[in-house]
Amino acid sequence: MSMGALKFIVWTACAVGLGIFLSKGEVDGRTPLEHAERAWKRTVKPDAVDRMKDSLEGAYEDAKGAVSRSTDAAPRERISAEDRAAVDRIIAKKK
Numbered sequence: 001m002s003m004g005a006l007k008f009i010v011w012t013a014c015a016v017g018l019g020i021f022l023s024k025g026e027v028d029g030r031t032p033l034e035h036a037e038r039a040w041k042r043t044v045k046p047d048a049v050d051r052m053k054d055s056l057e058g059a060y061e062d063a064k065g066a067v068s069r070s071t072d073a074a075p076r077e078r079i080s081a082e083d084r085a086a087v088d089r090i091i092a093k094k095k
Contacts, residue, residue, distance in 0.1 A: 022032045030038075079087075 025031060027035065
């Protein structure tokens with residue numbers, strides 16, 4: 001067995017052991033993951049996260065509606081009536 005394979009096995013075993021400790025080991029009556037969750041909930045304002053989530057969902061719905069719009073519909077007019085009249089006059093002069 002080469003040294004590289006031995007290192008891989010040792011590091012993998014350490015990572016698995018750390019994962020088991022984080023999920024099962026108890027510190028002050030709670031697992032380290034429970035401590036991390038409590039700290040996260042105390043420091044991060046849930047209402048700000050929820051507002052961000054809602055705004056992202058709204059943006060997603062707007063984009064979904066714009067993309068799924070049928071191609072048969074005429075494109076939205078972005079030219080003012082005055083500009084349209086000026087273009088029509090130029091076209092009429094060319095004929």
